[in-house]
Amino acid sequence: MRVMIVDDSRTGRMVLKKVLPPxxxxxxxxxxxxxxxxxxxxxxxxxxxxxxxxMPDLDGYQVLERLQQTGRLPPTVVVSxxxxxxxxxxxxxxxxLGFMRKWPTRVELVELxxxxxxx
Amino acid sequence: xxxxxxxxxxxxxxxxxxxxxxxxxGAALAEAxxxxxxxxVPAVQSIDGGDVMAFLSAAxxxxxxxxxxxxxxxxxxxxxxxxxxxxxxxxxxxxLLGHEDDTNRNLAEEVLLELGNVMVGACINGVAERxxxxxxFAPPSLVCEGLPLAEAFAPGIFAGRRTLLVCxxxxxxxxxxxxxxxxxxxxxxLARLDVAVEAFLAEVTDG
Numbered sequence: 307m308r309v310m311i312v313d314d315s316r317t318g319r320m321v322l323k324k325v326l327p328p329x330x331x332x333x334x335x336x337x338x339x340x341x342x343x344x345x346x347x348x349x350x351x352x353x354x355x356x357x358x359x360x361m362p363d364l365d366g367y368q369v370l371e372r373l374q375q376t377g378r379l380p381p382t383v384v385v386s387x388x389x390x391x392x393x394x395x396x397x398x399x400x401x402x403l404g405f406m407r408k409w410p411t412r413v414e415l416v417e418l419x420x421x422x423x424x425x
Numbered sequence: 426x427x428x429x430x431x432x433x434x435x436x437x438x439x440x441x442x443x444x445x446x447x448x449x450x451g452a453a454l455a456e457a458x459x460x461x462x463x464x465x466v467p468a469v470q471s472i473d474g475g476d477v478m479a480f481l482s483a484a485x486x487x488x489x490x491x492x493x494x495x496x497x498x499x500x501x502x503x504x505x506x507x508x509x510x511x512x513x514x515x516x517x518x519x520x521l522l523g524h525e526d527d528t529n530r531n532l533a534e535e536v537l538l539e540l541g542n543v544m545v546g547a548c549i550n551g552v553a554e555r556x557x558x559x560x561x562f563a564p565p566s567l568v569c570e571g572l573p574l575a576e577a578f579a580p581g582i583f584a585g586r587r588t589l590l591v592c593x594x595x596x597x598x599x600x601x602x603x604x605x606x607x608x609x610x611x612x613x614x615l616a617r618l619d620v621a622v623e624a625f626l627a628e629v630t631d632g
Contacts, residue, residue, distance in 0.1 A: 314466070316434070317441040319630045340570055360444060362466045385447030390455035408445055 308333045312343040313358040322356055325412045347373055352380040354424060359386040361370055370400035372394025430626050436559055438626045446551030447593045453547040454595055457540060472590045475581035481607055482574045485628045491574055494541035496565040498549050501558025505609040508541035512571045514602025523578040540564045544603040544606060556621035587612045
């Protein structure tokens with residue numbers, strides 16, 4: 307499964323890689339911002355995306371919006387420090403399949419992915 | 426035992442830890458006001474006193490009238506946090522909190538101090554917790570109400586201080602007003618902060 311982690315923070319990407327199940331690390335790409343994420347989604351077949359919200363070029367909401375408009379939105383889990391309840395509501399309305407606060411444990415992550423039929 | 430990390434790695438890790446704290450502050454503001462809050466990416470810079478005002482008033486804050494509270498924190502990490510609301514927004518705070526009929530000046534001040542207190546507490550505690558530090562807080566106080574930023578401080582007040590300054594903006598979408606938190610981390614705390622960030626990085630990269 308081709309997986310992409312989108313986060314402007316290298317630390318953020320690193321921590322998430324640490325909690326991902328090994329099977330999701332086999333074919334992994336990373337993007338350090340929203341513009342790069344959109345470029346990759348438009349040119350490659352990303353099957354699962356982990357998306358940060360607060361990023362300097364395009365934020366996660368804009369990434370979801372633009373990919374949804376072009377029909378290129380992969381199954382997406384938003385992983386964010388923005389923990390207000392409305393953030394979760396909003397990203398789901400924009401097509402994300404789940405929302406997790408930074409940083410989830412591996413158990414929480416797997417539970418969400420199993421529940422969503424990804425794993 | 427901590428490993429050696431590059432300055433870039435440590436800066437990135439610190440920014441991410443601050444981001445987590447700011448997320449908690451945004452959530453506290455959203456909950457208190459019952460609104461959706463958009464957060465900016467934190468601006469983090471080690472800065473000399475003479476440059477503080479330029480950094481603090483960057484982007485949209487330079488020519489605005491603001492109401493502002495300040496609050497010192499100390500312990501494992503010490504410094505001071507400012508919470509700014511633009512004057513337009515400040516007039517809406519009491520309304521958002523359900524005090525729309527009350528124009529009492531003391532109430533506006535109380536609302537500002539209380540919101541500032543909640544945001545600073547959520548943010549600084551969020552950062553400290555990730556870095557395994559414990560901090561305490563002094564009570565917040567009011568710096569100004571409805572003054573341009575440049576007039577809010579006595580000239581030269583920041584002179585001679587070197588600090589790590591962090592700014593983040595919170596935009597309250599439904600009401601179209603902004604709030605900003607600026608955190609000054611004291612120079613004397615920076616060495617300890619550096620060690621704490623290294624330990625954090627060692628922990629998150631372990632295994």
